[in-house]
Amino acid sequence: MSSxxxxxxxxxxxSTPPPSRRRxxxxxxxxxRSNQRPRPSSERLRAFxxxxxxxxRAAQPGPPLTQSMAGTEPSQTTQHQTTQQKKFNRWxxxxxxxVASLGGIAGASAVSLLRIPNLPNCRAIFWPLASAATRLQxxxxxxxxxxxxxLLAAIALVEALPADHPLxxxxxxxxxxxxxxxxxxxxxxxxxxxxxxxxxxxxKIPGNTSAAEKVSDRVDGWERIWEQAESIxxxxxxxxxxxxxxxxxxxxxKLRSVDNEYxxxxxxxxxxxxxxxxxxxVNILASAERxxxxxxxxxxxEALEQVAAIKxxxxxxxxxQTVLKSISRKLLDLAEAALTRRDSTEATDxxxxxxxxxxxxxxxxxxxxxxxxxxxxxxGSTTGYESALIRLQSIGSDRxxxxxxxxxxxxxxxxxxxxxxxxxxxxVARPGTVESLRAAIxxxxxxxxxxxxxxxxxxxxxxWREDIAFIEDRPIIDRAKVTALVGDRASLQAAIxxxQNVxxxxxxxxxxxxxxxxxxxxxxxxxxQPLLTQARQxxxxxxxxxxxxxxxxxxxxxxxxxxxxxxxxDWESTQxxxxxxxxxxxxxxxxxxxxxxSAIALAQSVPQSSSDWTLAQQAANQWSxxxxxxxxxxxxxDVAEAISIASQIPPRTEAYAEAQLRIREWQDDQTVEFTNxxxxxx
Numbered sequence: 001m002s003s004x005x006x007x008x009x010x011x012x013x014x015s016t017p018p019p020s021r022r023r024x025x026x027x028x029x030x031x032x033r034s035n036q037r038p039r040p041s042s043e044r045l046r047a048f049x050x051x052x053x054x055x056x057r058a059a060q061p062g063p064p065l066t067q068s069m070a071g072t073e074p075s076q077t078t079q080h081q082t083t084q085q086k087k088f089n090r091w092x093x094x095x096x097x098x099v100a101s102l103g104g105i106a107g108a109s110a111v112s113l114l115r116i117p118n119l120p121n122c123r124a125i126f127w128p129l130a131s132a133a134t135r136l137q138x139x140x141x142x143x144x145x146x147x148x149x150x151l152l153a154a155i156a157l158v159e160a161l162p163a164d165h166p167l168x169x170x171x172x173x174x175x176x177x178x179x180x181x182x183x184x185x186x187x188x189x190x191x192x193x194x195x196x197x198x199x200x201x202x203x204k205i206p207g208n209t210s211a212a213e214k215v216s217d218r219v220d221g222w223e224r225i226w227e228q229a230e231s232i233x234x235x236x237x238x239x240x241x242x243x244x245x246x247x248x249x250x251x252x253x254k255l256r257s258v259d260n261e262y263x264x265x266x267x268x269x270x271x272x273x274x275x276x277x278x279x280x281x282v283n284i285l286a287s288a289e290r291x292x293x294x295x296x297x298x299x300x301x302e303a304l305e306q307v308a309a310i311k312x313x314x315x316x317x318x319x320x321q322t323v324l325k326s327i328s329r330k331l332l333d334l335a336e337a338a339l340t341r342r343d344s345t346e347a348t349d350x351x352x353x354x355x356x357x358x359x360x361x362x363x364x365x366x367x368x369x370x371x372x373x374x375x376x377x378x379x380g381s382t383t384g385y386e387s388a389l390i391r392l393q394s395i396g397s398d399r400x401x402x403x404x405x406x407x408x409x410x411x412x413x414x415x416x417x418x419x420x421x422x423x424x425x426x427x428v429a430r431p432g433t434v435e436s437l438r439a440a441i442x443x444x445x446x447x448x449x450x451x452x453x454x455x456x457x458x459x460x461x462x463x464w465r466e467d468i469a470f471i472e473d474r475p476i477i478d479r480a481k482v483t484a485l486v487g488d489r490a491s492l493q494a495a496i497x498x499x500q501n502v503x504x505x506x507x508x509x510x511x512x513x514x515x516x517x518x519x520x521x522x523x524x525x526x527x528x529q530p531l532l533t534q535a536r537q538x539x540x541x542x543x544x545x546x547x548x549x550x551x552x553x554x555x556x557x558x559x560x561x562x563x564x565x566x567x568x569x570d571w572e573s574t575q576x577x578x579x580x581x582x583x584x585x586x587x588x589x590x591x592x593x594x595x596x597x598s599a600i601a602l603a604q605s606v607p608q609s610s611s612d613w614t615l616a617q618q619a620a621n622q623w624s625x626x627x628x629x630x631x632x633x634x635x636x637x638d639v640a641e642a643i644s645i646a647s648q649i650p651p652r653t654e655a656y657a658e659a660q661l662r663i664r665e666w667q668d669d670q671t672v673e674f675t676n677x678x679x680x681x682x
Contacts, residue, residue, distance in 0.1 A: 143178050148185055148201050151178045179211035193262030195226045229263035240278050240315045248275050281316045285323050292327045303327050328354045339374045347371055366401035385416040418453035421446050434471050437464045469507035476501050492519045524559035532560050544571045581612040588623050596623045597648050624653035639666045
């Protein structure tokens with residue numbers, strides 16, 4: 001329904017005032033509306049206020065009695081005239097009184113119409129005797145108040161007059177105006193967000209008015225608008241609950257087009273504020289979860305404080321409660337981790353920090369029972385385990401930590417069985433003989449791998465095996481060590497054979513293998529040392545190829561192999577250095593500039609650690625002087641060529657400084673020659 005059908009009030013200026021009216025009898029009539037019926041004429045109004053003409057005529061004296069009594073006897077006539085005169089006089093008195101009364105009433109009515117009287121006390125009037133003018137005047141006074149009850153009172157006051165009353169047309173016009181005003185108030189009430197109140201107001205409009213004919217359509221329109229607005233609001237709420245803020249905002253914008261000021265302004269602004277607040281609360285939840293993931297007690301408590309700030313009326317309150325429980329259960333995890341470290345004090349302190357009123361009270365109570373049970377097992381006795389199992393029985397199947405209690409019962413029951421079996425094995429091993437130790441190992445191996453005491457049992461078994469090894473295998477190792485003390489090949493081989501008699505499952509098997517490896521290393525040294533010594537001798541004699549060949553015969557992984565490889569690397573490097581010097585000598589034999597330059601470079605590349613380094617440096621110096629001699633010879637013919645040759649003599653050679661000096665001299669000569677040529681001219 002368009003806004004033209006339901007005009008909105010200007011809320012910034014208050015409710016729209018009703019049309020101006022002046023009270024009946026004060027010389028003004030309410031402004032005429034297009035849909036009002038015609039007003040009565042002034043003649044009809046005067047007719048209502050003046051006495052009827054026939055009543056006035058009845059009060060006037062009739063014709064002379066003698067005229068009506070013609071033909072009567074004289075005496076009778078005189079007597080009769082006297083009697084008639086008395087009657088006439090009495091009627092004249094009454095007529096005068098009647099005319100005076102009616103005139104007084106008419107005069108009072110005229111005066112009341114022509115002057116502005118004080119308002120009557122309408123609530124103190126006895127209405128059955130009140131005049132129509134008084135009713136209209138009081139009805140106007142009621143209507144001026146502008147409220148629905150006052151307008152209805154005004155209508156009821158004038159509708160009490162009969163349907164054939166001379167002012168009925170005027171009354172009907174007034175009733176129509178007041179009915180329209182009631183409908184206008186209903187419109188205002190609807191735009192203020194009170195649908196039911198608006199409908200109730202509209203339904204109070206008298207049914208005989210034209211405004212009443214609009215009520216049904218107007219109410220249907222209001223209800224359609226209201227249903228549309230509620231549907232939009234619900235849509236936005238559903239989007240908010242799903243955290244779809246973009247869609248919630250899109251839905252909220254639709255409220256701006258709703259033809260109701262309350263929904264288009266107040267409810268729209270409230271919804272936008274709600275969207276903003278809900279977005280902030282979702283961010284708070286995400287932040288709290290990130291903080292809680294750090295895993296420390298302080299971080300989790302900080303996260304809980306953030307989530308607790310979300311109020312119950314929030315759309316994400318249910319989600320916040322879920323997050324609150326989830327984060328609080330992290331405290332339970334930390335408390336159980338403390339129990340695994342056998343720190344019941346810390347576990348209890350952590351549990352006490354879990355917030356109350358979030359639905360975890362039963363879990364906290366059960367966990368405190370678990371703490372008591374854990375403490376009983378730490379005694380390490382059969383009685384402690386049995387007491388712990390009894391303590392766990394208090395956590396029934398209807399409790400939140402029942403599954404955890406059952407898991408611990410199974411674990412501790414296995415531990416109790418393993419503890420009893422291990423204690424029995426220890427009793428068997430008490431004599432300390434090989435037979436008793438083997439029997440104890442057999443008993444201990446009855447503890448299953450999935451038993452919590454499996455690791456402890458295996459550690460005890462390993463210690464018993466070491467005891468057996470010390471009893472049975474230690475003499476074998478001791479004999480092998482004594483045999484190896486001689487140090488020759490035969491004794492070392494015999495020691496290896498003796499040590500290999502230690503069984504593979506013996507606790508001393510590792511020690512025996514280490515001794516065998518050491519003795520084998522000594523045998524390898526006996527075999528490989530002559531080869532390495534021979535190779536080094538050959539290298540000292542300058543037979544590097546033969547030295548490399550002999551050293552290479554030491555197999556990888558054996559004693560002295562790494563030393564042989566290091567020596568081979570040194571000898572190969574020496575060979576390369578010798579080849580470099582020899583190559584330089586061959587290159588220099590050409591006597592050309594390029595040959596001498598290359599030979600010098602090769603000679604300078606010989607490392608200082610090489611035995612040929614001194615010879616190579618001497619050769620490089622000699623070849624640098626040879627290059628300078630070539631440059632000197634070329635200078636007689638071509639100074640530029642001489643400069644080019646001398647420039648190739650490298651640093652760190654004896655002729656380098658002399659060559660640089662000669663180059664500057666030759667360059668100066670070129671400059672002088674060029675200057676002379678310019679002065680001579682063409």
